[in-house]
Amino acid sequence: xxxxxxxxxxxxxxxxxxxxxxxxxxxxxxxxxxxxxxxxxxxxxxxxxxxxxxxxxxxxxxxxxxxxxxxxxxxxxxxxxxxxxxxxxxxxxxxxxxxxxxxxxxxxxxxxxxxxxxxxxxxxxxxxxxxxxxxxxxxxxxxxxxxxxxxxxxxxxxxxxxxxxxxxxxxxxxxxxxxxxxxxxxxxxxxxxxxxxxxxxxxxxxxxxxxxxxxxxxxxxxxxxxxxxxxxxxxxxxxxxxxxxxxxxxxxxxxxxxxxxxxxxxxxxxxxxxxxxxxxxxxxxxxxxxxxxxxxxxxxxxxxxxxxxxxxxxxxxxxxxxxxxxxxxxxxxxxxxxxxxxxxxxxxxxxxxxxxxxxxxxxxxxxxxxxxxxxxxxxxxxxxxxxxxxxxxxxxxxxxxxxxxxxxxxxxxxxxxxxxxxxxxxxxxxxxxxxxxxxxxxxxxxxxxxxxxxxxxxxxxxxxxxxxxxxxxxxxxxxxxxxxxxxxxxxxxxxxxxxxxxxxxxxxxxxxxxxxxxxxxxxxxxxxxx
RNA sequence: GCGCCUGUAGCUCAAUCGGAUAGAGCAUCGGCCUUCUAAGCCGAGGGUUGCAGGUUCGAUUCCUGCCGGGCGCACCA
Numbered sequence: 001x002x003x004x005x006x007x008x009x010x011x012x013x014x015x016x017x018x019x020x021x022x023x024x025x026x027x028x029x030x031x032x033x034x035x036x037x038x039x040x041x042x043x044x045x046x047x048x049x050x051x052x053x054x055x056x057x058x059x060x061x062x063x064x065x066x067x068x069x070x071x072x073x074x075x076x077x078x079x080x081x082x083x084x085x086x087x088x089x090x091x092x093x094x095x096x097x098x099x100x101x102x103x104x105x106x107x108x109x110x111x112x113x114x115x116x117x118x119x120x121x122x123x124x125x126x127x128x129x130x131x132x133x134x135x136x137x138x139x140x141x142x143x144x145x146x147x148x149x150x151x152x153x154x155x156x157x158x159x160x161x162x163x164x165x166x167x168x169x170x171x172x173x174x175x176x177x178x179x180x181x182x183x184x185x186x187x188x189x190x191x192x193x194x195x196x197x198x199x200x201x202x203x204x205x206x207x208x209x210x211x212x213x214x215x216x217x218x219x220x221x222x223x224x225x226x227x228x229x230x231x232x233x234x235x236x237x238x239x240x241x242x243x244x245x246x247x248x249x250x251x252x253x254x255x256x257x258x259x260x261x262x263x264x265x266x267x268x269x270x271x272x273x274x275x276x277x278x279x280x281x282x283x284x285x286x287x288x289x290x291x292x293x294x295x296x297x298x299x300x301x302x303x304x305x306x307x308x309x310x311x312x313x314x315x316x317x318x319x320x321x322x323x324x325x326x327x328x329x330x331x332x333x334x335x336x337x338x339x340x341x342x343x344x345x346x347x348x349x350x351x352x353x354x355x356x357x358x359x360x361x362x363x364x365x366x367x368x369x370x371x372x373x374x375x376x377x378x379x380x381x382x383x384x385x386x387x388x389x390x391x392x393x394x395x396x397x398x399x400x401x402x403x404x405x406x407x408x409x410x411x412x413x414x415x416x417x418x419x420x421x422x423x424x425x426x427x428x429x430x431x432x433x434x435x436x437x438x439x440x441x442x443x444x445x446x447x448x449x450x451x452x453x454x455x456x457x458x459x460x461x462x463x464x465x466x467x468x469x470x471x472x473x474x475x476x477x478x479x480x481x482x483x484x485x486x487x488x489x490x491x492x493x494x495x496x497x498x499x500x501x502x503x504x505x506x507x508x509x510x511x512x513x514x515x516x517x518x519x520x521x522x523x524x525x526x527x528x529x530x
Numbered sequence: 531g532c533g534c535c536u537g538u539a540g541c542u543c544a545a546u547c548g549g550a551u552a553g554a555g556c557a558u559c560g561g562c563c564u565u566c567u568a569a570g571c572c573g574a575g576g577g578u579u580g581c582a583g584g585u586u587c588g589a590u591u592c593c594u595g596c597c598g599g600g601c602g603c604a605c606c607a
Contacts, residue, residue: 034551043549046548047548284532285603323534325602326534355600411569415555418569463546
């Protein structure tokens with residue numbers, strides 16, 4: 001059975017297609033915060049009008065007529081407003097249906113028939129040091145984006161590209177080698193530009209203890225890999241694929257990609273180096289593929305890697321990169337276009353920087369705390385995940401450590417968790433669980449308001465899905481929590497009238513389902529008691 | 531110099547890839563606990579959206595210029 005979101009969005013898309021020959025992109029409907037604008041509003045008439053030279057109000061009238069015909073019985077009221085908005089008010093019938101649907105089907109109620117196969121590559125930090133707080137944000141955002149896609153029915157794979165070859169790796173191995181000398185009491189020195197962290201010494205130490213028979217290079221790599229996996233595992237993130245750059249090179253994938261580019265005429269030689277003519281594709285500058293000393297650049301193997309991804313038959317590729325890679329976007333797009341990959345297959349999302357803030361342990365602690373693992377240790381797993389998600393990807397994140405750690409009402413995570421605790425507490429007191437019946441006893445505006453908001457959850461998911469922004473789910477949960485606390489203060493769930501009590505328990509049950517589903521997507525455990 | 535982000539209430543941020551009266555939380559001030567957890571609820575104050583122009587039915591959003599903050603501009607990875 002289709003949920004209301006599918007019905008109404010498809011209907012609107014069909015109207016745009018059949019009458020105006022336009023394909024509207026989702027999301028078309030927006031849930032409105034203001035009650036007088038209804039439960040959903042759409043600026044579709046304005047958009048259609050501006051593209052077809054029609055009068056917005058006439059377009060709105062046409063759309064309204066069609067909507068009434070197709071889904072009129074689910075809607076209390078359809079209003080056309082001033083410049084050309086359509087405001088839609090849910091009928092009580094659709095609200096009760098939604099409530100029934102959520103309680104009977106659980107989170108499956110929100111699933112859609114997308115079924116896209118997609119690959120999301122994120123973090124991919126060099127295995128030359130522990131993950132930073134910036135990597136942590138990319139890790140959590142990527143994981144949640146994957147969750148959102150999967151929750152809506154896509155099949156998702158998470159991939160980590162391991163840069164396990166090249167100068168930086170060599171430098172790490174050299175640094176470890178020196179530390180081994182130190183441990184053996186010999187003369188040692190940190191190499192130029194080498195790695196200085198404590199972990200370098202730890203690798204050296206553990207190589208002396210258990211690395212016998214292994215090459216130092218291999219040992220360093222597997223040590224770093226497990227260090228990274230461990231950090232990620234602590235906030236509940238794991239990857240389906242670990243792709244090795246080294247293997248890519250060994251399998252001659254890089255040579256192959258260069259050969260194809262050459263065949264297509266996008267490679268030329270100059271000053272002893274091979275260049276990719278990326279300016280043909282709106283890049284600002286041609287890029288070196290093979291240096292004059294004969295070695296390949298990082299970009300060369302990156303082309304090969306992305307070409308490989310393109311050929312693995314996904315419906316969509318998503319990359320999460322840090323802001324330091326923004327200059328890289330055009331050249332990778334250029335390369336894929338040059339290789340004849342499907343247009344628009346790859347979408348790169350830039351996740352902006354993270355800074356730490358703390359009043360108590362001022363700059364000293366915050367300044368030195370750059371490791372993800374330290375941050376997790378300080379504020380906890382769930383709080384770390386939550387705070388990483390409280391800003392849009394494109395915004396800098398000022399991570400307030402004190403706030404994240406606070407167990408009080410001004411901490412939004414606690415505010416949300418408190419809802420879970422209150423619901424469980426009432427269930428316990430009621431001594432029985434809601435059974436989905438008695439929904440017809442829902443009458444008051446306070447009750448309906450909660451159901452209304454629950455009915456808007458699919459629209460929130462859609463927005464996050466299309467715009468690749470987890471933050472909308474965080475905002476939704478905060479609003480749901482606020483609505484629930486108001487409800488809790490104003491409406492007594494367990495009251496004299498047992499039919500009404502049951503109906504209200506149903507509302508709690510549906511709220512719990514949506515809340516748990518939302519938290520599950522964010523990768524945060526709900527609490528039962530506080 | 532070029533590119534990408536960014537500038538909104540005292541603070542941290544929203545504002546749905548141009549939409550309706552620019553909204554929350556914190557902080558401040560004032561109310562609400564003999565009834566399901568007061569970690570909560572209700573109310574008040576607080577704004578020339580960095581500045582100046584432009585585009586149109588409509589601009590916090592787009593364009594131009596200026597001012598401020600962050601990041602990046604390799605035959606590094």
